[in-house]
Amino acid sequence: MTAALRSPVQALCRHDDSAWVKTEVAGLEVQEVAHEGSRLIVVRQRIAERPHGGGKRLLEVPGYKFQALRTNLPASTDALAVWRRYNGRADIENRIKELGTQFGLKGLCCRSFWATEAACHLAICAYNLCVGLQRRLGSTSRAELVNLRWRLFSCAAVFSHAQGRATLKLAVATQRARSWWLALLQRFTQPDHLCDAVDGLHARSPRHRVVSPTSTA
Template identity: 40%
Template sequence: MKSSTKMVNLPIEYSSKPVTPFGGMSLMKRFIDQVGIREKLEALNLPQPGSNRGYDPKQIVESFWLGIWTGASRFIHCDWLRYDQVLHSIFGWDTMPSQSTYSRFFGKFSQSLNTEIFPDLQHWFFDQLNIGSLTVDFDSSVITRYGDQQGSAKGYNPNKRGRNSHHPLMAFVEQTRMVANAWMRPGDTAASSSCKEFMEETFKQVLKDKEIGLVRADSGFYTEELMSYLEEEQLNYIIAVKMYPNVKSEVWAIKDWIKLAKGIELSEMTFSHENGKPRRYILIKKQIEIRPNSGGKMLFEDEPGYRYSCYVTNMDLPLDQIWNMYNNRADCENRIKELKYDFGLENFCLQDFWATEASFRFIMVAYNLMSLFRHFALNHHNWATLGTLRSYCFALGAWTASHANKKVLKISLPTKRRPWMEGIFAQISTLNNPFKYSNA
């Protein structure tokens, strides 16, 4: 006999009691208090409101970060939090900015103001970290735009061919999985355009008090100017090589290959790029049949079963070590994906180019704060993405109540998970600058 399940609809009632779905954001509130970034924002030359009733610029920036951390991927999404009275209480605010407030605030930024504020802010941030020798990865990305915003233009766009885009530059620090620096560029910008100036700002301002052990970069940074600059600064580098015809002909002439593993062979050559001095080039040859998922490019019609990769370096380490050191750079691609999927990197866009860049660079700081939080507050969960953290420890129902004439935040959490939550609060309360990273 088949059993039947009777559909039961629960009665609906309404309550005016303020409740937040993000009670776990009290963790981030206490964390940024410990970091002290609010005091740094106070010292920056942030655009001021036009009237006495305007929002404090520090609150606008913090509210923007809070919107991102809770899932906003557009400015209009930040309006959701304007009605969350409990979240206002957690952060000590009476109200939160509207979409138009963000637009007006970021619209006051200019090229000169961005150049003044963000290197200073990022330098302060990395000055709080005790890291040791750094590996800095330079990369570029493509952000597709669906309008005629300033700087959006048709250029290299592999995913949306023919669409307008922006073409930003980013610098990552491997040891902390953070963004050291970021610039927005027009979509029709050449891959190597402004790269030297970007490197100079990164090394001379953002990371000026840090030791740089290694610089890695994709083929967009393969120019004589950049290699000469890094050598003048006495920085070790490994840069992916663009397979220009003259490079391909040199690779084709190589006959001596060293077998590293099944389907992988290594070699090296000395080559001069664009009338530059001779440099060391590392070559990797991968057999497609044995290594079907390997990276690289098929260079020769007479040898269709192989893919090649090539790197230029000023280091004297063994071939396989150079290749392995460069392969670790792949993690920055994961950082870009997380910035796009979880931090709304592609969608916070305004009509003015410098306004868009300002929001873009503040997103990088939001990302760094979250990276710092998950490393020092969460311990064994420090590799979790923001999407995971949002569902794991931020999306907790909460409300406020009065107890002994004191407002208390009540977080809905099963009894057996409460010691875990209390442990995170305790961990945050003991944090002190500088935050020490281990290079082990």
Template identity: 35%
Template sequence: MEETFNEALKDKRVGLVRADSGFYTQDLLDYLEGKQLNYIMAARMYPNIKNTVWSLDNWIELTKGIELNEMIFNHTDGKSRRYIVIKKKVEDRPKAAGKLLFDDLPGYRFSCYVTNLDLPLDQVWNIYNTRADCENRIKELKEDFGLDNFCLKNFWATEASFRFIMVAYNLMSLFRHFALNHHNRATLKTLKVYCFALGAWTVNHANRKVLKIALNTKKRPWMDGLFSQINNLSPPFCFIPNA
């Protein structure tokens, strides 16, 4: 986490840190608060958290099958923090995420998040849920860029390979954003078929090197538009990706 903030994000302003329960530790929460960063983090359902959730009353119904609540909780020798709890009725929300915590409530799943944001319960939950798209990016890195298909003998060689894959992914993201006018709808497999894996050759014409691309008639206007879009660009690029 320190490397992420000190290197990758050293020139960036971070408005919010969202993290799953794998990051839920007192040290990390203290670290984020020490840097005065806002955060929403999924909490692990330790027995003491479960007991506190069980004692909650006055649930707020957000919509059919979903109720919200909050609590101030602290672990032993820990700081008191705000926790948002979501209760989902399985009968109404059979695909709802969360854990079945209580034998006495078998029809309900629970999720719990710790945050330092002073926002309404539903806003905190909605803001956290927007992180779901990052799982699609991880899936794309694995399936299209081979992120999980290599492991070199030397740790730092593996690290270097990983970072070059990230560079390749970022280049494709820039291409999608500026040439295709969207950020993540076209995967690398799609781009290969439509943009890269095309029959082509170069010729000299009027003392200039010309690229000839084999395209059917229907696809030529689309490709002309793509090159026109690129020709209108010049660095430096200002790129703000979607959340």
């Protein structure tokens, strides 16, 4: 798991070059210490060589980004392997956080264990439906529920049969928003939209990640 870059960890970040161990990844160095019964691994990445590397900058140490990881993996798993393992599942932590803050996962504790499990699965299902919807809309970047609610779900509308014709009137003010809604509705009128929406729930994408119940374990 990640460790906050508080003062004790920042002190490690300020160590001189002799305290850092170079790795096979260019521009990435590590140091490791024992901390509260576990291994604390501090990673620094040289921005000039790894401009897109993750981590935080410190004003006192320009030119680098830093990360701290705490693990109970044995010493046979070296620091670089721990870093790579964390990167492979780092986005899952963001999805778990999103499920807790926006889909109510933190407040779904019921008296019965099985009721709690059913509520959690329902929240995950709602998340996956939102992901499938975004795929169907052709979105190139993932939007969280709060953004979908503001942009899509909260749009006022009236459905009527004016002159015998089904009509949907949307309260959309700007021309840009109208163009977005027209493109959206055209996609949903395509005959294969239901099949694509279902298939999208099973697809994998780095921008739109479907969460399975086991992902929250």
